[in-house]
Amino acid sequence: MSEESNLQPAAEPTSDASKSSRRNFIKTGSSLLIAGGAMSGSLSMARAAHVFGSDVIKIGLVGCGGRGTGAATQAMNTEGPTKLVAMGDAFGDRLQSCLRGVTSRHADKVDVPQERQFVGFDAYKKVLEQDIDLVILATPPGFRPLHFESAVNAGKHIFMEKPVATDAPGIRRVLAANEIAKEKNLAVAVGLQRHHEPRYVETIKRLHDGAIGDIVFARAYWNSNGVWMNTRDAKQTELEYQMRNWYYFNWLCGDHIVEQHIHNLDVINWLMQGYPTMAEGMGGREVRVGKDSGQIFDHHMIEFTYGEGTKMMSCCRHIPKTWSSVSEHAHGTKGYCDISGAKIFKPNGEVAWEFGNGGGNGHQEEHHDLFAQLRRGEIPNEAEYGAMSTMTAIFGRMATYSGRNLSWDEAFNSQDTLADFDKITSMDTEAPVQPNAEGKPTRVDGSPYPTPIPGKTVKV
Structure with a gap:
């Protein structure tokens, strides 16, 4: 592509x-x-x-x-x-x-x-x-x-x-x-x-009821070491290789901001009772290098803007030996909330309420x-909030891949299609993304596949 x-x-x-x-x-x-x-x-x-x-x-x-x-x-x-x-x-x-x-x-x-x-x-x-x-x-x-x-x-x-x-x-x-x-x-x-975990349901309800006043800022993280990778088998077609390594190809996965960080972005959408209007951010490939690194970034950082101007900082990262956190946080005029921890704090840092143990196991x-x-x-x-939270993650990816300030409407109405899935009928079908000639890397990061370059890439 x-x-x-x-x-x-x-x-x-x-x-x-x-x-x-x-x-x-x-x-x-x-x-x-x-x-x-x-x-x-x-x-x-x-x-x-x-x-x-x-x-x-x-x-x-x-x-x-x-x-x-x-x-x-x-x-x-x-x-x-x-x-x-x-x-x-x-x-x-x-x-x-x-x-x-x-x-x-x-x-x-x-x-x-x-x-x-x-x-x-x-x-x-x-x-x-x-x-x-x-x-x-x-x-x-x-x-x-x-x-x-x-x-x-x-x-x-x-x-x-x-x-x-x-x-x-x-x-x-x-x-x-x-x-x-x-x-x-x-x-x-x-x-x-x-949405089915009592600890989240009760925490969001309290925030909607004004437990920390008006929400003025939010944060969301999915930072971890990364995910699995399957080695290439010489007998595989290109399509089969990509299918067995679907996490590393955008037409299949959407990048880890879409496949994984969607959970955290969905919580903030739930908190805000709406979806962001603007997004701008940065990202890249620091440890995802070499011929088996696929296309996806290993870090994204986005500033989303909601409603009348409330900001949310979104960060997701797949880099070993760095700070790990899978969490969501809200800051209000009357306090702060660790949403993932189901705990609300007064402005002076004292705990005002906490759910306690249990209330998870959402799967x-x-x-x-x-x-x-x-x-x-x-x-x-x-389906609606599932689709719109997915779109929020795609919106973030579009911002980090392009390095540009984007509006929701521009992103939502994009005609860029990553693959025509109706036409994928066998493992001999040509993969929607193809490596460079003979699989030789031509990019600085060593990938033989087209990977985004903020400031140059427009197709996102």
Whole structure:
């Protein structure tokens, strides 16, 4: 992919409208997307909600990696009868590993004979054709818009992992499909599990009730040593190599600001009850060097602006032997809050309130909540805030990759598409990102792949 595009520098906001809360978009924007034809494919309408009660909820799984294995297991940990009946993945070895993992925990709830084990890029279609009530979507996130739209079309309840896309067109596709999901009474849960942790819920409620006064500044961090890497096998096609190292390629992952830091950004959006209007930042590659370093940065620092001017500092970093923190913080006119620590402080530093121990385990709680709601006949829908928090992370990536001051509207309306997932049909398909000739590095960081250069890169 070229590093060039027609994305233009953002104009400075000059009116109150340009500073309005992103909540206004939620009320009106999704319907406009459908009217504008943002969603490809036709979706049938009219489906009544079903109260499952004590009935068996049949589950299909698309994406059999570590998160898919965890999500399927957590779904079957919920109260009431469940059964995993179909599985699909691009790789057969991953599917078998996942099947062994979930069977070891829930042998009596797994019924996936060979004829309902599907391998390949069309595996998601075959899973959706089965007699299932709910599908778990846990592939690399670049595939999420396509798979989500297809699941809505098939009339299935959905649990999809975050993030829900890797580019702005993907976000718009998810939002448009979700409008149909709501009309069809389909439940949609998104793996931003902090919304289901009592310690977070109670802390945010207290902040909304004015526990520290007006919010004047916020901070969010995901700083750690980094993540896994798989070595290249000479027998692999370029596409297979990238698929097995999806975290390092933007068309699949969106960079770690999107795949990981989204959790922290989502908490600040929840706190602010809206989305940022402006972003500017910096980032780069200090330790991600060499032929196996892919494309993504190893650090991002962004200043986001919300509403009438409240600032949020966002920092995420994958560099060993540096300060590690996965946390969110809010500063107000009457005190300070360590949101992740569920603790509120007075201006003098004394503890005013703390949740105490427990109240976490969100990965499990989100499934307890979803399945309990379905059994009561309730239809939760988390797709909008899932999509808009994903877009916040993409917005930040666009700012760090370009090094420019961007507006939300400019980012959200970007036409830059990282990959056409509808056309990826086999491991012999040409990968959306190609290395330089013979894989030889031509960049200072040693990567053979196109990597961003702030101040020069425009395609983000």
